[in-house]
Amino acid sequence: xxxxxxxxxxxxxxxxxxxxxxxxxxxxxxxxxxxxxxxxxxxxxxxxxxxxxxxxxxxxxxxxxxxxxxxxxxxxxxxxxxxxxxxxxxxxxxxxxxxxxxxxxxxxxxxxxxxxxxxxxxxxxxxxxxxxxxxxxxxxxxxxxxxxxxxxxxxxxxxxxxxxxxxxxxxxxxxxxxxxxxxxxxxxxxxxxxxxxxxxxxxxxxxxxxxxxxxxxxxxxxxxxxxxxxxxxxxxxxxxxxxxxxxxxxxxxxxxxxxxxxxxxxxxxxxxxxxxxxxxxxxxxxxxxxxxxxxxxxxxxxxxxxxxxxxx
Numbered sequence: 110x111x112x113x114x115x116x117x118x119x120x121x122x123x124x125x126x127x128x129x130x131x132x133x134x135x136x137x138x139x140x141x142x143x144x145x146x147x148x149x150x151x152x153x154x155x156x157x158x159x160x161x162x163x164x165x166x167x168x169x170x171x172x173x174x175x176x177x178x179x180x181x182x183x184x185x186x187x188x189x190x191x192x193x194x195x196x197x198x199x200x201x202x203x204x205x206x207x208x209x210x211x212x213x214x215x216x217x218x219x220x221x222x223x224x225x226x227x228x229x230x231x232x233x234x235x236x237x238x239x240x241x242x243x244x245x246x247x248x249x250x251x252x253x254x255x256x257x258x259x260x261x262x263x264x265x266x267x268x269x270x271x272x273x274x275x276x277x278x279x280x281x282x283x284x285x286x287x288x289x290x291x292x293x294x295x296x297x298x299x300x301x302x303x304x305x306x307x308x309x310x311x312x313x314x315x316x317x318x319x320x321x322x323x324x325x326x327x328x329x330x331x332x333x334x335x336x337x338x339x340x341x342x343x344x345x346x347x348x349x350x351x352x353x354x355x356x357x358x359x360x361x362x363x364x365x366x367x368x369x370x371x372x373x374x375x376x377x378x379x380x381x382x383x384x385x386x387x388x389x390x391x392x393x394x395x396x397x398x399x400x401x402x403x404x405x406x407x408x409x410x411x412x413x414x415x416x417x418x419x420x421x
Contacts, residue, residue, distance in 0.1 A: 113171050113214045114142060114338055121145040121169035123154060123203050124176025129218060129276075131283045132331035133173050140335075145169055155198040164206035171338065172207045172215045174200060174256075178249075189248035196252035204259050208269045215271040216338055217260050219253040219346065221323075221387050222246050223275060231390040234275070234346050243384045261344050272341055274334065277350035277389050281327035281408065282415040294324060297361055298413055301368040311373045312365070315380035318358030323350050323388050326403040326412075336399045350389035351401045367409045 114120065120137060124130035125146040134144045145167055152163050154176050178195040200217065207215045224232045225240030237257070242250045260271035284295040291299070297314075304312045333349045341347060355363075361374050394400075 112339055114140070114335060116141045116143075118142060118171055119145060119167065119169045120171045120173070121167065122173045122175060123199070124174075126283075127175055127177070128279060128281065128283045128285070128327050129330060130173070130175040132281065132327040133175060133334055136328070136331035136335050154202055155195060157198075157202050160202040160206045161209070164210040164212075168210050169207070170213045172203065172212050173334065174203050174215065174217045176203070177218070192246075193248035193252050196249065197255060200252070200256040201259065204256070204263060204271065207271075208263050208267055213270060214338055214342075215260065215269070216334055217256050217271060217273045218334075219257055219273055219275045220250070221275055221277045221348075221350070221389055222250045222384075223253050223257070224387075226384050230386050231352070231388040232348070233390040234348055234393060237346065245381060245383055257346060264344050270342055272337065272343070273346045274337060275346050275348050275389070276330050277323040277325050277348070277387070279325055279327050279330055281412050283327070284412065286416060293322070293357065294360065294364070294409070295412070295416075297364040298368065298409070298416055301361075301365050301370040302413070302416070304372055305368060305370040309372060311375045312361075312370065313375045313377050314357065314361050315377055316357065316382035317378050318361065318374075318376050319356055320382045320384065321354040321356050321386040321388065322360070323352075323354040324360070324405055324408070325349065325351050325401060326408040329401045329403050332402075333394070333399050337397065340397055347393055347397070348389040348391050349394055350391050351405075352389070352391040352395075354386065354388040355405065363406060364409060367406065367413055 122130050122133050122144045125134050137144050153159055176199050178192050224236050226243040228236040257273045260273050263269040264271055280294040285291045286295045286299045288296055300312050
């Protein structure tokens with residue numbers, strides 16, 4: 110397979126300021142590949158005419174679709190219209206424009222929430238569309254599933270070289286630490302840090318603490334994206350994860366230890382747990398020659414150091 114990622118390649122990273130996009134830009138820079146980027150003010154991806162004009166002008170060879178409207182349980186549950194509308198518009202405009210402008214490869218980033226709430230664990234790629242979704246983030250999941258189908262359909266009808274990757278829960282430098290919209294791991298880092306600074310006796314954890322989640326450092330995901338761009342070109346989706354999970358209570362205890370907080374953890378069982386377990390089957394990923402490298406404790410420590418460096 111011809112290498113589509115070289116220093117002379119025109120590579121557009123949609124969403125370069127986000128957690129995933131910024132990691133991909135860093136990963137590309139290691140190989141002297143300078144990504145084409147635009148801020149939201151410079152290019153509104155929800156506007157079809159603006160996206161078409163941008164692709165007609167830049168004609169990228171490779172496109173990473175990392176731009177998305179994302180958030181945790183609270184944000185998904187209270188603003189579902191925002192999640193489905195913006196994600197459908199962004200991915201539809203970018204995928205179609207990439208095809209029309211002659212892109213050689215497109216990488217669409219989905220999410221592990223595309224799988225049924227009660228999918229057999231670990232979740233294999235063929236579990237997609239086999240059961241009901243988790244209600245709290247259904248709008249976001251449906252948008253991502255539509256993106257997967259769009260990539261498949263453009264491949265089938267137009268011979269478009271698009272692939273869809275489904276990352277597990279992500280974290281790392283550049284994460285969102287806003288307690289109203291963040292995912293669980295950055296939220297825990299901030300909660301424990303602020304509790305330690307305030308000498309608070311307890312930190313409250315949503316739910317029972319029993320749901321199990323898998324966490325992948327975003328720099329590992331970026332490395333997997335570059336690897337799969339080069340070695341994979343099929344219609345079927347590929348899970349990208351670690352292959353190991355941890356309970357939310359165990360995660361909280363690990364974050365507490367890394368941060369250095371000495372207070373107690375209190376469980377608010379009136380709050381929702383979400384999906385009981387989300388662990389990806391990464392057999393296919395390993396067969397394609399890629400394994401995660403950054404351990405969870407190491408990753409949390411480096412993410413906390415980044416958080417502190419921002420003046421928190």
